[in-house]
Amino acid sequence: MKTKITLKDIARELEVSISTVSKALKNSEEISRDTKEKIQAFAKLYNYKPNNIAISLKNKRTKNIGVVIPDIVHHFFTTVIRGIEKYANAKGYNVIVCLSEESFDKEVINMEMLANGSIDGFIMSLSSETQAKNDYNHLKEVTEQGIPLVLFDRVTNEVDCDKVIIDDELGGYMATKKLIDEGRKKIALITTDDYLSVSKARAEGYRKALLESNLSLDESKILKLSTMEVDEKSIRHFFNNQEVDAVLCVNEVFTVFSMRLLQEKGLNIPKDVSFIGFTNGLLSEFANPRLTVVAQHGEKMGEISAQMLIEKVESENEEETFQTKILEPTLVVRDSTIN
């Protein structure tokens, strides 16, 4: 086992001082060509690489980014991570991923763990429990300590920091508008309880589009599920009691499940009923029929988040100026709507 070599080891072997070695490896002008060559050759031979931890301690910079997300078995969040990774890696940063699993406590614990020197900044999306509790002290503490924070997708106005979101209201609006333009009159919305910021915004867009088109806003056509799991019973019950000619769902799973339900009832999609979902994932692409969806551009979101964070991390000035970037969603039209 050839263990890692340190500056000290090189110094001892070559009978020079540690600082000489350090300078030589940085190609300092102070050191003579001869000794530089000797030291560099030796270092190369023994594959010397500076120890990241020591450098972190010295520089008070870890070159690590903490990413805290509610769920990783989830298409949207993984695309965001991919975007973060891409940008961060290019800038020499590593990404420490922590999962809150939608739990407030885990979110707090994870952040505290990372905040003690492990990372230079946070990129995160709030857990549903945190949004429900509306308690953001753990975020505030972090920012008060001067640790940069970027919130994405599931954000809150309660915390002053950089944010990256998509215009979910616009997404809801665009989708609903599309259904209206198809001539649909009885447009249902399947969503989650309002505590989830994104669901709320999407519902807002839905309402706006309906009102704008002078379609009545029928609250009984809105189904609010308490979690993001597919609640089969509620959905069945809903469709047994509602006549609809179009459905907007706040995620892929609700969409595909509902669609199948109506298909089993003998309805044709999109002839009898049109469907639009949120998230442009595998399900949308491979469902039958393929789904028309509002795409969220997660990878872009990740890249922008990372960019904003690293800028803050590396900027010297202390001026507290935060911005919120709003990305526009895109309607990807496929076969669950009429073209």
Next chain:
Amino acid sequence: MKTKITLKDIARELEVSISTVSKALKNSEEISRDTKEKIQAFAKLYNYKPNNIAISLKNKRTKNIGVVIPDIVHHFFTTVIRGIEKYANAKGYNVIVCLSEESFDKEVINMEMLANGSIDGFIMSLSSETQAKNDYNHLKEVTEQGIPLVLFDRVTNEVDCDKVIIDDELGGYMATKKLIDEGRKKIALITTDDYLSVSKARAEGYRKALLESNLSLDESKILKLSTMEVDEKSIRHFFNNQEVDAVLCVNEVFTVFSMRLLQEKGLNIPKDVSFIGFTNGLLSEFANPRLTVVAQHGEKMGEISAQMLIEKVESENEEETFQTKILEPTLVVRDSTIN
């Protein structure tokens, strides 16, 4: 901005030495009750937390695990990460995720970056390019440096280390057997080139089951795609030239895509053709019909990987004894086969 407080700060404020503070906060018997209480109260008031980096440097233990995977927008890998996180977090470890994006070079760069002190050990799954190149020097270097390594799913015999795999051959066998038991005679296999260890093993199981049942092994019924992307043209061409009554695919996407193709041709699934895929993800659950699949138990795999790694990391003894854990896949029977 209230910046982080250090032992030194506390020592200065309370006019004691740093070591006294350090000991007091560890509740050492050496320190008098009075000073302990005073120091602990002060520390609590100012929310003192030891700096992880300093501790890492001192202990030569980072409490970080490096996870290198080929792709994160991928159901199986995310379930594995979830399992790793779960176990690692419970043990006080953080997870640094790096993506090779199926590239050999990125895999090498990521590992080198992490190997310089950032992590205590690696958990990884090989990129397809690495498996194709059959070059594992970067892994060997890491293990020679004494850094523990656990390979999962996509592994190689070329490297001596702990491994966790599922019995892919058995999975292929079970699936094929199920199709044979249904009375299928013309069973196709849609897979990737052999360089992917898992695909190779699955194909082996397929062959074994056919031969065992005295069914002829017709190589023209095997379609090898060069990547994991859906190659629409090749698949269409294949089904235009092959008559089949059952199809086994090495992933979900191939399965759903092929199934749709045959459905468009007017065939009924599973009446005319049965389908079995690998990976029990969203697609399988929500496809139409719902897929019968070989489940890989990714989360379990992640937990076991983390457990094996942490055991090695924390064990003192140097004895090089490696083990390979083989998990059994499970056949999840749904509606794309006949029950």
Next chain:
DNA sequence: TTGTATGCGTTATCAT
């Protein structure tokens, strides 16, 4: 009971 000194691996400042 408290404090001093040393070291983890590196870099920067200040001698020599």
Next chain:
DNA sequence: ATGATAACGCATACAA
């Protein structure tokens, strides 16, 4: 041109 020293934050063996 080279080296000694201090510092990053913490822990610990050893002194007092």
